[in-house]
Amino acid sequence: MKQGDGHAIFTAECSHSFHFHCISSNVKHGNQLCPVCRAKWKEIPFLAPTLDPLPGRASAPEPSVFDDDESLDLQPASSERSSGNKNVAGHNPAKTVEIKTYPEVSAASCSNSYDNFTVLVHIKAASTVARLNPRGNQAILPQPSQTPRAPVDLVTVLDISGSMAGTKLALLKRAMGFVIQNLGSNDRLSVIAFSSTARRLFPLRRMSDTGRQHALQAVNSLVANGGTNIAEGLRKGAKVMEDRREKNPVASIILLSDGQDTYTVSGNGGNQSQPNYQLLLPLSIHGGDNAGFQIPVHAFGFWR
Numbered sequence: 001m002k003q004g005d006g007h008a009i010f011t012a013e014c015s016h017s018f019h020f021h022c023i024s025s026n027v028k029h030g031n032q033l034c035p036v037c038r039a040k041w042k043e044i045p046f047l048a049p050t051l052d053p054l055p056g057r058a059s060a061p062e063p064s065v066f067d068d069d070e071s072l073d074l075q076p077a078s079s080e081r082s083s084g085n086k087n088v089a090g091h092n093p094a095k096t097v098e099i100k101t102y103p104e105v106s107a108a109s110c111s112n113s114y115d116n117f118t119v120l121v122h123i124k125a126a127s128t129v130a131r132l133n134p135r136g137n138q139a140i141l142p143q144p145s146q147t148p149r150a151p152v153d154l155v156t157v158l159d160i161s162g163s164m165a166g167t168k169l170a171l172l173k174r175a176m177g178f179v180i181q182n183l184g185s186n187d188r189l190s191v192i193a194f195s196s197t198a199r200r201l202f203p204l205r206r207m208s209d210t211g212r213q214h215a216l217q218a219v220n221s222l223v224a225n226g227g228t229n230i231a232e233g234l235r236k237g238a239k240v241m242e243d244r245r246e247k248n249p250v251a252s253i254i255l256l257s258d259g260q261d262t263y264t265v266s267g268n269g270g271n272q273s274q275p276n277y278q279l280l281l282p283l284s285i286h287g288g289d290n291a292g293f294q295i296p297v298h299a300f301g302f303w304r
Contacts, residue, residue: 014039062200066243069204070188070211072151098124125150125249151186152250153204154179155240157233158222159257159302161195165224168258168302175256175300176219183207188248189215190240194233195226196263204244230257231264231280234297238282241295251295258302 008020016036023035032041102120156179158172176191183189188204189211201218205211237253265275278286285295 012039012041014041066200066203066240067245069153069190069240069244069246070206072186072188072246072248073206100124150249151184151188152252153188153241153244153248154183154251155190155192155204155237155253157192157194157198157230157237157253157255157257158219159195159228159230159233159255159259160193160222160224160226161228161259162225163228164258164302169222169224171302172256173219173222177216179254180207180212180215180219183212185211186248190237191215191218192233192237192240193222194229194236195224196229197226198229198232198236200236200240204240227262228257228259229263230255230261234280234285235282238284238295242284253295253297255297255299256302257299 009017010020010023011017012023012034014034014037016034018035033039034041100122102122104118108114108117156176158176160169160172164172180189185206185208187207189207190204191201193199193201202214205214207215234253234255237255241251241253260275261280264279265277281297285297
């Protein structure tokens, strides 16, 4: 879309352009054909996954409990042997932690004594299953890193309020593309988008080739509008983590936003000189030592 004579311009995949408000009204009444060449459009106005339902069309209700996460589907030990690893009988590499030591010197004389002796210890968590060699190059998605590591459950909370329109939304999509393309098939991702309200785009899903394609399509289709309700986005992200049936060894929530919550946090009025950003976090995360929910939240800001 671009600006033309004060009106937004929509250019369809058939290369014909129209005033956005004209063609969106046409689409709203059920016409998905180009008025010029009669080509059937796949990408049309108002079909992006905005948080507000289309006029006359109810949005699909979200489940009350987010226990529809995709099964971890861990491969049995036989698949580990088929990848070329020779394991000792009865030894489960999924439970093995790799430890390497690097002493200050490789050897010390027995006639010398040391009060201090420095040793560097490198500890690395093993992956749940061994990575298989890639079957071939992907035309669109690069293969994830082949370095074994512990699989992760990741929930990204994305700000698509009106202030994110333009460059910042494009940067958000690029950042999400990097995250999605570097997750492996044993990692799971769920995406929460928020503006004035928050909506889960899809449940925790394994980032197989199909899962990554689905995630990229969902993220690339986002449009910016509305206010900035960060607290609602984080509450929904925490609920995804709390309600999941299965759990990967590592879990984290990532918040991508460009500004301050306009619904919960306010530094104006009262005796509060500084905004209390802790109010944005659900009680399950900051409710004290007895909360029993220790999922970290990492925030990244977008600025002009």
